[in-house]
Amino acid sequence: MSAADAPTMADEFQTFLALMGRLNYTWTNTESLLIHMIAGLADVTKEVATVIFLTLNTSRARIDLVERLAKLDAQKPDLREEVLSLTRDMHKTLKLKNKYNHCIYSFDNEGRNASTILMRISDQKHKIEYGKSSPINAREITLVRETIQKTQTLNKSLWEFFKQRKFPV
Template structure:
């Protein structure tokens, strides 16, 4: 794994980035066979299969958040879907779900911990999905194998601009993607069981008049000026 670091002059970020870009040359999207032979490359069809399976498993699991949001907001399916769709990033959807859980499940610590664990698992899968979808793919000279990915991300840290973190697309990488798909499959199974527990608790709490998280704003809920 490598990160290309570019020396940057003084000035605002856009000026520095523009100057840095003139010094940076993108690696061609074809790698010489001599370098490819040193790696354990895999056929392009195998890469497509692994990435496709990851995307399908992740998308299906992310959509299950609509059901958890519905239970925690004590609302209907349409409203939950509208909230989910209005938040257009996975991070925002997970943040909302986590905050709702902390408000609604504060009297059920075990249930809350399980919710937090499930959300953390989805966050981990998000990072792997981004590593494959938000990247450029480098092929060998024959165009048959994908030998590495280069992240399409710019980082600015301590006066440096870095771009194009590369990772080899080898057998180990494919195996790690396949393991994540297995984790997502198990995540889905556990989440459906968890949804029933959350629904039972929230419904029972609401029937006893305890469905409103009245203490999330502190000692007083008076927001009048």
């Protein structure tokens, strides 16, 4: 491949943006499966679980609820461990999704060399840190692709879990 045929940084950023759309779609589709998890763990109808799910306004709150329901004494230990394993996988996806959805993007003076600037404060012992920057490069694109694949696999695992545990679907 000649230098003229090599992907440009603009192409790389466009690929990244398209992958972010896929990551968000894949995450949202998988997160909605928490409705079935809530229904099964709380022993409520899917309709009630949907209202609970929609009342909680963050992914973190929804996952926290599912984990807390799983940790109740009434739950069997094997069910608890299986649920917590699934939610651990969800946390991994959520972390990367949030990284890119809660940042700003910066470029050099020519509109190239895309990077992210995290919009989060990190409290240290005697100071705060913010504005951590990291480049959007082939390594990050690969990480997003891998996360999409892992989320799709998680989605299938959740459906199998619901079938095995006879959770409302």
